[in-house]
Amino acid sequence: MLNSIDFNRRMTDVEYRLETKAVRGELANLQHRMKESKLPVIVLFEGWDSSGKGSMIANMIQTLDPRFFKVHNTKDPTPEEQRHPFLWRHWLRTPEKGKMAIFDESWYPEVSRARIESNLSTEEAYSRMESINTFERQLSQDGCLIIKFFLHISCKEQAKRHAKLMEDKNTRWRVTERDKFRNKHYKEYYRVYDEMLEKTNTVFAPWHVISAHERRSAMNEIYSIIVDSIRTALDKPKIIVPSEYQSQVHTFHLVKKPKLDEVPLYRRIEEDKYRTMLRHEQKKLSKLHNIVYRERIPIIIAYEGWDAAGKGGNIKRLTSALDPRGYEVIPIASPTPVEKMHHHLWRFWQNLPKDGHVAVFDRTWYGRVMVERLEGFCTEEEWKRAYQELNEFEYELEKWGAILIKFWLHIDSDEQLRRFTERQNTPEKQWKITDEDWRNREKWDLYETAVNDMIRLTSTEYAPWTIVESQDKKFGRIKAIQTLNDAIEARL
Template sequence: MLDTLDLSLSLDKDTYRSKIEDLMRELRSLQNICWLKKLPIIVVLEGWAAAGKGGLVKQMTNYMDPRGFIVHPILSPSPDEQKFPFLWRFWQKLPSKGSIGIFYHSWYTHLLEDRLFQRIKEQDIPLIMRDINAFERHLVEDGAVIAKYWLHLSKKELKNRLKEYEKDEFESWRVRKEDWQQAKNYDQYQKLAEEMLIYTSSGFAPWVLVEADCQRWAKVKVLTQLVATIREALAKREISVESPSLPHQSELLPTEADYLGQTDLTIHLPKEEYQIKLKQAQMQLRKLQKDIFEKNIGVLLLFEGWDAAGKGGAIKRITDILDPRSYEVHAFAAPTKEEYLHHYLWRFWRRLTPTGKIGIFDRTWYGRVLVERIEGFATEAEWRRAYREINEFEAQLASANYIVLKFWLHISPEEQLRRFEARKDDSYKSYKLTDEDWRNREKWSLYDVAVNQTIARTNTPQCQWTVVPGNDKYYARVFVLETVINAIKNKINS
């Protein structure tokens, strides 16, 4: 594929100057429009060492407002970054809506240099490509533009440029041993690049192959393509297409499973037995902390449930016995203004707990298919595609040595009302009861359908749901603890 590129293509200086000036002015104008339209742009620059990526970045940003873009030169992950799924550090760097993010090298380095130097296992390559494709699709479907460029050099040109850079006192420090390894293993590296390009070029994020033996030609081609891509994206935004809308379901269809209705809420645990079991479970969990750390296992405990179902109480019993340095608790409410300017998963990626620790989420990304669905904060297209996005997200976590446990704390409407009334009359707990809690209660049937459908569509072998009978708080707390303990033991022994 790359062998078919005509690397003799070139531009003379005069033609280059006339074209590049117009392109830069147009790019600056488009940057302003993107800001006004809140269109995020992600530019990915990949290619051979010394292919001119640095010069291209300088040219690209020359006329742009520096407040509206940021350049990310991607280096090897730090030891701390290696404790997260490999895409984690790139989620941190994504541009907000209206901004431009330029990646000088990117997530694709994982498929090239790391593979060439055997830093990753060959059997992991399909999973990495799967995760990259899902990552890019999530962003594009959320409204982002991804423009990916592969700058291609001939073997001769690559060697010549590396030699020139090594002789230049201002550029020699940029030449790495890995760059010379590219030249030495040119055919093998090209084969890896071609495989990557084939399997990660998609309709929503295609690769543009750039003949880069002539740097003037490469700059003009990249900028021409980038301008065209942004203009096309802006034009599409002007086309308003209403997606078909379905009415809210207040009841499950006969073919849909009623996971909540099948839960036995009469289960009861006497207080004396609760105190014994709770203490035993807490001690077991405390002992498992050492194994979690030593085996570098990530544990994510996700808590969802009805208002007043006991999420806070269950979380408190988990953390009571633990070393506070070994866990993190994150409570999520409505997204902030900054969070709203990113993909809805962005704020959860940012709060991921590294492997070796326990992360506890009070409310989670399931808000997209629950409260955001019911309250209309997400469009139907957004919440319907979220099931797939969530499954792909959690699959990445499982592949990165995380245990993902998802709890729905279930209580009856009658028990919820009793707890609401008790909170209302308790000066220490009244702050927990809000007008929103009462409004949510009125939509019980809608949430019941949404929860059951969520469990059905996101209950995967790797990341299963656990419906917790919660009418009896004592039973629920012990049940959650024992479920966590068993999952950690199974992971350690697997």
């Protein structure tokens, strides 16, 4: 892509003022339309050192209302950020609907410059590029407009700009030894940049390579692309999924699981045997947790199940064996107003543990294909698309190195009614039962269909569902801890 750029484009100051006056005014108007239409926009600038990324961002934001945009100056990941998945810190910076996020460098240095400066292997670089394409596609399909610029200058032009900065003692500090190294090895960087552009130039988020030899013509081209892109995004009635989409979607191998009505629920454990087994499994888990912490293996445990299936008690027995400094239980309720203004996976990316730690989710990202599906909180297109998104999310966790355990706590309808009635009639347990629980019970058959679909379509080889027979809570608790212990031992 880089070899097709013409460095000879020029524009006079008069031409620049005449051509950009109207387009700058339109950009200001479009920003308010973005806010009204709840269109999130990401504008990211990548390119060579000294290509003018900072000055062009500074020029651009003079046109915008500062209440509705944020500029992110992305640096190398900190030691703390390196303990999370590669895309974790970038997911957290995605904009709310109706706002704009402007990136002075973004996730791309971690798949380009890192190959030269951090010994990132080609295999890992390609894997990260695949993750980036998935990330950008998910955001785009959720309604986010992504505009990507790469500011291109020649090796000679870069050296000339470095020399000019070095002439003045007030700007000399801006040219670092790393900048000099990058100019000296321009051809090597050219190769990794060009490959990055080719592999991440998608129909959802295409690259715009800009000749940055002359600032005015570059800025004029940037303004025109931003305005045209936002105008197009606002005018189209909905996101059109192009045919090329299918070639960009990962195909996952699914593990066959029984339907809920095929799972026997008669299994039980006597009290004495339960106490002995619980102590044994908890003691084993406690030892394994110490090893996991030392080996920096992240663990994510996802609990779903019928209301009153015993999730709380199950979680309590499992976490009792863990060092409280090394785990967190994350209860998931209805999304907050801020969470609703982001992609539905945003709030779950926020709560991922760092490596060596355990996150226990009491309800999970699967609400999209259950309660949101059945209660009409998202469109049919959105919840059908979510199966793929959820598999991709968990695939990122697997690539990161996480142990991911997914439990569905299963009981039958009669047992749920018995537990509901007991809660209703026991004063100290009445807080556990709500009108919503009774309403959901009326939709048992619909929920069972949704759960069967969920298990069938998201039980992947790397993250299969474990159906926990919780008709007898004691049996369910033992099975959950044993399943976790087995998974950790298999990894170790």
